[in-house]
Amino acid sequence: MTHHEPQNPATAPDLAARVPVAELRGSVAAAFSTTVSELIDLVAIPGIAWDAFDAAQLERSAEAVAALIRSAGIDDVQILRVPKDDGTPGGPAVVARKKAAPGKPTVVLYAHHDVQPPGDEALWDSTPFTAQERNGRLYGRGAADDKAGIMAHIAAFRALTATLGDSFGIGVTFFIEGEEEAGSPTFAAFLKEHNALLAGDVIVVADSANWQVGIPALTTSLRGLVDGTVEVRVSKHAVHSGMFGGPLLDAPTLLARLIATFHDDRGSVAVKGLQSSDTAALDYPEELFRADAGVLDGVELAGTGSLASRLWTQPALSVIGMDITGVDMSSNTLIPMARAKVSLRIAPGQDPAQAMASLEEHVVAHAPFGAQVSFVPGEGGQPFATDTAAPAAQAALWAMGESWGVPAVETGMGGSIPFIADLKESFPDAQILVTGVEDPDSRAHSANESLHLAEFEKAIVSQSLMLAAINAGALGEH
Known part of the structure; x- marks a missing residue:
């Protein structure tokens, strides 16, 4: 494994001389048991932003986060929401502000307090909403995603307050969303309505992961996403397979032939017009990928180029759903219509609208055996890339290396965080940093x-x- 160490060599000693590293480390350590206890209390609240779950628990979750921020010494704390398109209330977001001293920048700290549903509780080794510590790990729904992100923000703020005192001059805005796991349906509208309240020079999104246990990472790129539905029709109605099978191929078979054109013989995406590069700076050993992804023995990995680039800087196309007759309901019938939903991850720098058009053109051009093929475009999300030469990114990389004792690495993410594009659009001059606590x-x-x-x-x-470095002038003149 190789580590990419991009930071300016002059940055680290300069920041180390201006930041009370030992004092901050000691402050975090002294309060850590309390921090974990507060995290356990948050995990106990099943705040799920899906309509099928109790909305009162989501309100309870927001109130608990607001109380924790107040306990950290911030009085300006609000629980805010905007309506969804159908007029129902959006998820409760907690917004709290410590205003900047004159001439000091403001840092916005983002995380989300809502969580995923627990799923099948029989698959859990402990109760999902009762956090349990085992072998140095804390188990529970939201323990990592993303209530640990909330507590990282709060605990860091407390450490700076205790260590820097009156010299803690930068502005800090907490923005703790309450509907991220439901797709952030009111996020763009929330940013528009509360733009002035949420404006900052740096936005830290604590909703990603580190490279490995012991190796910190700054997520510097995210693939974008487009999806759509492919429909194949071959006849006006279903017919008996014994009477008409042979000359007429059924819709699922032709859909399968169409899907097969999405990739070449090496498994690389074969849709023309999509951007792709082999520029990832980090090695991802195949045995590690196989273990992380749970790949079965004998299954070959697809594509060309480094594994990291195949995950982060190349497109990926998957079939994520199909509408055909289920096996239990099948009969000797030629099925007239079949559908598939496809999901296309796009590389940083790719325009989602252009990628959607390329996907549709490919589907129409590869209609098998003259079948009637249609494509219904779905959602689109922008990819993201960090300027790692920017001062905030340099401060983050230095801080990670100082904390872990090894150089931080730059990683991409094969998935998307759609609201990052909304943040970039609403605050085009802000430096956005994607960090995390997961592994x-x-x-x-x-x-x-x-x-x-x-x-x-x-x-x-x-x-x-990192916050102390920004407080010490890491962003330069403000």
Whole structure:
């Protein structure tokens, strides 16, 4: 494994001389047991922003977060929401502000307090909403995603307050969303309505992961996303397969032939017009990928180029749903119509509208055996890339390296965080940093979600060092 160490060599000693590293580390350590206890209390609240779940628990979750921020010494704390398109209330977001001293920048700290549903509780080794510590990890729904992100923000703020006192001059705005796991349906409208309240020079999004236990990472790129539905029709109605089968191929068979054109013989996406590069700076060993992804023995990996680039800087096309007759309901019938929903991850720099058009053109051009093929466009989300030469990114990389004792690496993310594009559009001059507290075994969204507690403490120290560096002038003249 190779580590990419991009930071300016002159930055680290300069910041180390201006930031009270040992004092901040000690402050975080002294309060860590309290921080974990507060996290356990948050995990106990099943705040789920889906309509099928109790909205009162989501309100309870927001109130608990607001109380924690007040306990950290901020009085300006609000619980805000905007309506959804159908007029129903959006999820409750907690917004709290410590105003900047004259000439000092403002940092916005984002996380989300809503969580995924627990799923099948039989798959859990402990009760999802009763956090349990085992072998240095804290298990529970939201323990990692993203209540640990909230507590990292709060604990770092407390450490700076205790260590810097009156010299803690930067502005800090907490923005703790309450509907991220439901797709952030009111996020763009919320930013528009509360734009002045949420404006900042740096936005820290604590909703990602580190590279491995012991190796911190700044997420510097996110693939974008487009999706759509492909429909194949071959006849006006179903017919008996014995009487008409042979000359007429059924819709599922032709849909399968169409899907097969999405990739070449090496497994690379074969849709023309999509951007792709092999520029990822980090090696991802195949054995590690196989272990992380749970790949079965004998299954070959698809594509060309480095594994990291295949995950972060190349497109990926998947079939995520199909409408055909189920096996239990099948009969000897030629099915006239079949549908598939496809999901296309796009590389940083790719325009989603152009990618959607390329996907539709490919589908129409590869209609098998003259079948009637249609494509219904779905959602689109912008990719994201960080300017790692920017001062805030340099401060973050330095802080991570200082906290963990090894150089931070730059990683991409194969998935998307759609609201990042909304943040970039609303605050085009802000430096956006994507950090996190998870590791490859955190299993966010799955049963037995967990948080590595030693890594959690390092993440808090890193956050406090980064904020202290910005407080010490790491962004330059303001």
